[in-house]
Amino acid sequence: MTHGSGVRRTIGVEGISRVEGEGSLRVEVRDGTVTDVALDIFEPPRYFEALLVGRHFTEAPDITARICGICPVAYQMSACAAMEDACGVAVDRRVQSLRRLLYCGEWIQSHALHIYLLHAPDFLGCADAVELAERDRGAVERGLDIKRTGNLVMSTVGGRAVHPVNVKVGGFYRAPDRDAVAALREPLARARDDALATVTWVSGFDFPDVVGDYRFVALRDPGRYPIEVGRPASSEGLDLSPAEFADLAVEEHVEHSTALHARLAGRDPYLTGPLARFALNAGVLPPVAFEAAAAAGLGQGCSNPFQSILVRSVELVFACDEALALVEAYEPPDPPATEVMPRPGVGTGVTEAPRGLLLHQYEIDADGTIVKARIMPPTSQNQLTIEADLRRVVERGLDLDDADLQWRCEQTVRNHDPCISCAAHFLDVSVVTT
Amino acid sequence: MTAPTETTTRPRPSLAVWKFASCDGCQLTLLDCEDDLLALTETVDIAHFTEMSRSTTAGPYDVSLVEGSITTPADAERIVEIRARSVVVVTIGACATAGGIQGLRNFAASGAYASTVYAHPEYIDALDTSAPISAHIDVDYELHGCPIDQGQLLEVLTATLAGRTPVIPGHPVCHECKSRGTVCLVVAESRACLGPVTRAGCGALCPAVGRGCFGCFGPADTTNTGSLASHLVDAGTAPVDVSRLFATFNASAPAFAKEAAAQGGPVSVSRTGPDGHEGGR
Numbered sequence: 001m002t003h004g005s006g007v008r009r010t011i012g013v014e015g016i017s018r019v020e021g022e023g024s025l026r027v028e029v030r031d032g033t034v035t036d037v038a039l040d041i042f043e044p045p046r047y048f049e050a051l052l053v054g055r056h057f058t059e060a061p062d063i064t065a066r067i068c069g070i071c072p073v074a075y076q077m078s079a080c081a082a083m084e085d086a087c088g089v090a091v092d093r094r095v096q097s098l099r100r101l102l103y104c105g106e107w108i109q110s111h112a113l114h115i116y117l118l119h120a121p122d123f124l125g126c127a128d129a130v131e132l133a134e135r136d137r138g139a140v141e142r143g144l145d146i147k148r149t150g151n152l153v154m155s156t157v158g159g160r161a162v163h164p165v166n167v168k169v170g171g172f173y174r175a176p177d178r179d180a181v182a183a184l185r186e187p188l189a190r191a192r193d194d195a196l197a198t199v200t201w202v203s204g205f206d207f208p209d210v211v212g213d214y215r216f217v218a219l220r221d222p223g224r225y226p227i228e229v230g231r232p233a234s235s236e237g238l239d240l241s242p243a244e245f246a247d248l249a250v251e252e253h254v255e256h257s258t259a260l261h262a263r264l265a266g267r268d269p270y271l272t273g274p275l276a277r278f279a280l281n282a283g284v285l286p287p288v289a290f291e292a293a294a295a296a297g298l299g300q301g302c303s304n305p306f307q308s309i310l311v312r313s314v315e316l317v318f319a320c321d322e323a324l325a326l327v328e329a330y331e332p333p334d335p336p337a338t339e340v341m342p343r344p345g346v347g348t349g350v351t352e353a354p355r356g357l358l359l360h361q362y363e364i365d366a367d368g369t370i371v372k373a374r375i376m377p378p379t380s381q382n383q384l385t386i387e388a389d390l391r392r393v394v395e396r397g398l399d400l401d402d403a404d405l406q407w408r409c410e411q412t413v414r415n416h417d418p419c420i421s422c423a424a425h426f427l428d429v430s431v432v433t434t
Numbered sequence: 435m436t437a438p439t440e441t442t443t444r445p446r447p448s449l450a451v452w453k454f455a456s457c458d459g460c461q462l463t464l465l466d467c468e469d470d471l472l473a474l475t476e477t478v479d480i481a482h483f484t485e486m487s488r489s490t491t492a493g494p495y496d497v498s499l500v501e502g503s504i505t506t507p508a509d510a511e512r513i514v515e516i517r518a519r520s521v522v523v524v525t526i527g528a529c530a531t532a533g534g535i536q537g538l539r540n541f542a543a544s545g546a547y548a549s550t551v552y553a554h555p556e557y558i559d560a561l562d563t564s565a566p567i568s569a570h571i572d573v574d575y576e577l578h579g580c581p582i583d584q585g586q587l588l589e590v591l592t593a594t595l596a597g598r599t600p601v602i603p604g605h606p607v608c609h610e611c612k613s614r615g616t617v618c619l620v621v622a623e624s625r626a627c628l629g630p631v632t633r634a635g636c637g638a639l640c641p642a643v644g645r646g647c648f649g650c651f652g653p654a655d656t657t658n659t660g661s662l663a664s665h666l667v668d669a670g671t672a673p674v675d676v677s678r679l680f681a682t683f684n685a686s687a688p689a690f691a692k693e694a695a696a697q698g699g700p701v702s703v704s705r706t707g708p709d710g711h712e713g714g715r
Binding site: 045049062063069070072109117121127137140141145148161162163166174 | 454455458460461463465466468471472475480484485487488490506546548551560580581636639640643644645650678682683700
């Protein structure tokens, strides 16, 4: 240990950059031991669970999309799944495929954004993608090309890249015509090649040697990598229905950190997102993505949080490949939506947002009015694990000077692509006094 | 595109991007300018943009783009400081220009929302209202939409940097349906549509997929919401559903707030939320 007794260090970052939303972090070190870690959220609460009460069940997809501009499709899909569950409706197979295609578009744009604009600059010592472009313009342009293709999928299927307008409970307002969908083939094929180049590029980064002791939670969907449907599963062997998972996941509201922290009842924190999905589902990746993962040195799982960018790149290959397959097999659903009649009851929906599992649960009454709403975004589920990562990273990085250690801490938070805007409808300022 | 060598002799204008209560979608619209993003960063100096860069400068800024609404005492102070350090302030999106979807709290009993979401509402330091930026400071230009339109954003930035007035329409969405040849949903199918009173700019996306406009760009410059609302009710839409259409992403924009109230509000009066709190109003 390079610091002697009585030495006290405080690493503080006000305004963590290159994340979605606004948060800060504080780490206290005394005598070479980490004494306090806090990921604070100063994003103001927006009270979505309250403002949904009294609204019609058909409004939930559009209203909850506004929780997050980066992953609106995730909110729309979890809301639709929950409402269809409440009403006892199963949608048409072609609707399900079109939803999966739309969701692939969101994975592509969100993962490309995170890999190229938000996370890669850390590994290459750049403040941002602008500085990265000065050194390697080709790389940034490749990332922007991939991202553009993701947005193109979203606007073709959803009508708009941010807050798509074509999604409704039961399906879509209008099925895109065959020509419009077929036109996605060429850009998606190019994006898949670019995604493979991304895996190669990222696998050359220098990864800090840190291994997390994670409890992974992700969906499982027999024979397929999970996106818009599946059963919550854990690395300890849990296999639950969405409703059972909702009962088991408990959120706590504690003083000084008004973040609601999610735990699986009576147990330690858990992690959702790319690392969890990959650990629980690598075996069902399509060959092109599985081989890219193997070539990059990823086995059947990965517990180095800094390599999440590598797993995210593999998922980018998967999402492009999957979208291509869905485009090839596209049959316009007719009608574009199943009619959904309300009935009193509770419904639960879980889907895989780019940054992790997103749960919606609603109680509605006989005329379809929302009586109660519960939304559990990935970032509130991951927050305790991110804090544990920070503790681990600081303990191993005490020989770094303050500026480097601070940057390493920021990078540690960005490993999990936190969406603070998502989490913040629960959260308020949490102040840690030193 | 300006070559980097030219910019060293002529300082580039500085651009700052700020976030208040919002979803990040309008800032993302800037990052979504994939074709123009690198050109933009060579034309302007990105002086503060937390979502994009870990480097920041203290200002002053030639242009500040502001996303989100004011919902906490701390944010009410922060926006005043940003105004003081900015030559031009442009607000972007429904949250910044009208209070956003979180503005629905403005119609609820004080404290009701916090106690619905939080076990310990006493920990929460938030205002009872969600206010547009213009309620707190002078704003030079407002760009509407939930989210904003990328073409309009580039037009406002270009015009502001060139010192001219942005060319942004104030007419309703109906013009855009006519120009793209979309059959009118209100006339032909008696569907509920806010196109006649909603500001153009999206390109009439919703009617193009067979869905009535839900007003995400907020009120047009001149509106007759009462006439539209009574027509929609006469054509078979329940008043509560007309009210809900007006009371979403621009619920606190005066023209929409007035009409939502005139139709009885977006939530049945008898409705109460969990723990006995009033629901959405």
